Amino acid sequence: MKKPAIIVPEGVKEVLLHACCAPCSSAIVEWMLNNGVRPTIFYYNPNIFPREEYEIRKNESKRHAESLGIDWIDGDYDHESWQQCVCGLEGEPERGRRCEQCFLMRMKAAAKQAKSLGVKYFATTLASSRWKSLEQIERAGREAERLVGDVCFWAQNWRKGGLYERRNQLLKEFNFYNQQYCGCEFSKQQREAYEEAKNLKQSL
Ligand code: SF4
Numbered sequence: 001m002k003k004p005a006i007i008v009p010e011g012v013k014e015v016l017l018h019a020c021c022a023p024c025s026s027a028i029v030e031w032m033l034n035n036g037v038r039p040t041i042f043y044y045n046p047n048i049f050p051r052e053e054y055e056i057r058k059n060e061s062k063r064h065a066e067s068l069g070i071d072w073i074d075g076d077y078d079h080e081s082w083q084q085c086v087c088g089l090e091g092e093p094e095r096g097r098r099c100e101q102c103f104l105m106r107m108k109a110a111a112k113q114a115k116s117l118g119v120k121y122f123a124t125t126l127a128s129s130r131w132k133s134l135e136q137i138e139r140a141g142r143e144a145e146r147l148v149g150d151v152c153f154w155a156q157n158w159r160k161g162g163l164y165e166r167r168n169q170l171l172k173e174f175n176f177y178n179q180q181y182c183g184c185e186f187s188k189q190q191r192e193a194y195e196e197a198k199n200l201k202q203s204l
Pocket of ligand 1: 099
């Protein structure tokens with residue numbers, strides 16, 4: 001028999017779901033609710049820059065949770081701490097060492113939040129993006145699990161089981177804000193440089 005694309009850890013009925021944004025959360029939350037798992041959304045993304053962009057993404061996540069009647073927790077926005085966390089790695093490419101530190105900071109906060117709520121499992125919507133390394137995300141989740149203790153990381157490829165396609169449908173249905181770069185100032189600069197080069201090529 002074919003193995004299901006998504007496997008709920010045995011006995012799990014609730015999970016602390018770290019959400020990077022509303023679009024990436026949408027299909028995962030829907031799948032969990034349809035499969036007997038109650039998510040509590042934890043919005044913790046101090047990597048996002050500038051603050052205005054952070055507020056837009058945060059409010060979209062909150063709107064999503066409220067529309068479904070699920071709990072939503074607002075993590076702190078401490079961009080300075082995030083900058084310290086990735087200090088010396090500013091010039092790294094996406095999927096490089098800066099991203100790994102960025103994931104670890106967010107996974108540690110998610111693990112602590114889960115523990116404080118008495119929720120055994122935590123997961124992240126970061127693992128739904130084709131732009132990110134699943135290996136890096138899993139390493140960060142496992143390390144957070146080890147450092148915090150008494151919590152478990154639900155390592156899962158959330159692009160599978162038709163969820164990637166469903167995400168794109170829900171993006172339209174909810175009319176979510178769809179960000180154009182990963183989040184930090186470095187990814188923003190990379191995106192802008194890419195757009196500039198593309199426009200220049202088209203104008204030649
Ligand atoms: S590119 Fe994305 S994952 Fe990588 S450091 Fe920036 S915000 Fe974090």
